Amino acid sequence: MIWNSATYPWPDGKRAAACFSVDVDAMAPYLWATRDGRPDTIATPEHRAYGMRRGLARMTDMMARLQLKGSFFVPAVVARDNPDLLPGLVERGHEIALHGDCHELVRDITDQQFTEALERSIDLFVRQVGQRPKGFRSPAWEMTPHMLAELRRLELWDSSLMGEDVPYTLNGITEIPVRWDIDDAIYFKFLGAGDKPPRSHLDIGAQWQSEAQSTLRHGGLFMMTVHDWISGRPARVDILEALWRPLVEDDAIWCATCGDIARHHQTLTDQPDHSLPRIPDDTTKGFSQ
Numbered sequence: 001m002i003w004n005s006a007t008y009p010w011p012d013g014k015r016a017a018a019c020f021s022v023d024v025d026a027m028a029p030y031l032w033a034t035r036d037g038r039p040d041t042i043a044t045p046e047h048r049a050y051g052m053r054r055g056l057a058r059m060t061d062m063m064a065r066l067q068l069k070g071s072f073f074v075p076a077v078v079a080r081d082n083p084d085l086l087p088g089l090v091e092r093g094h095e096i097a098l099h100g101d102c103h104e105l106v107r108d109i110t111d112q113q114f115t116e117a118l119e120r121s122i123d124l125f126v127r128q129v130g131q132r133p134k135g136f137r138s139p140a141w142e143m144t145p146h147m148l149a150e151l152r153r154l155e156l157w158d159s160s161l162m163g164e165d166v167p168y169t170l171n172g173i174t175e176i177p178v179r180w181d182i183d184d185a186i187y188f189k190f191l192g193a194g195d196k197p198p199r200s201h202l203d204i205g206a207q208w209q210s211e212a213q214s215t216l217r218h219g220g221l222f223m224m225t226v227h228d229w230i231s232g233r234p235a236r237v238d239i240l241e242a243l244w245r246p247l248v249e250d251d252a253i254w255c256a257t258c259g260d261i262a263r264h265h266q267t268l269t270d271q272p273d274h275s276l277p278r279i280p281d282d283t284t285k286g287f288s289q
């Protein structure tokens, strides 16, 4: 075991990094959840349609004002239904990356189905923008050893796991770590009865500001994840702009896409390649919690 709290070597003398990532889920999770039969109700699809109608444009306008390039993870079904989406993002200088075919959840599919969905998605990206995507983010941020092996086979980096607060290598895969607590969905996703009421954007904005300051003070990566249909609302975009303006204006912070960060990490030759944690077979003895 190596105990090492040394600062991660960010490029060009930067002290920390920040990445603005958008999971353009749009209608995909609804299509996946209702794949065996759609209810005759329209509130949820209408709510989700807000992202492609309005939310994403408001968000990318905000990013243009800040000259901030982001990483957009797009399920293939969303790209298929909105053929201008991927070309439009590329034209604006953003990065596009994989996020499942129909936002299929790992627990619902076999290894073979995962592989087929991944290859189908790559083909669609190539058809629509003429370039092969280089990165992947798992729907709902769950992964399996098979998925890691497939990403390695297809030479993709990943951004779905939380085992570090700087880029790291896991089973040969470059991992750009995420954080649930810097994801808008856990605070604001509200689709009616059964969901917790959305939190105050003022409170969450202040919390994210504190997270950003601490992460950057410790030399880490501030990886933010937002969704087209959740954070595209006016006050939430304003909170994001207020949060990100000082980050992009700070010369000590490297504001970069996941792909930029992955490429940088792959140039470092002294970083350990972590293996998956060993889970003891018999966890019933000797553990009280």
Ligand SMILES: [Zn+2]
Binding pocket: 023, 025, 099, 103, 138, 139, 140
């Ligand atoms: Zn998603």
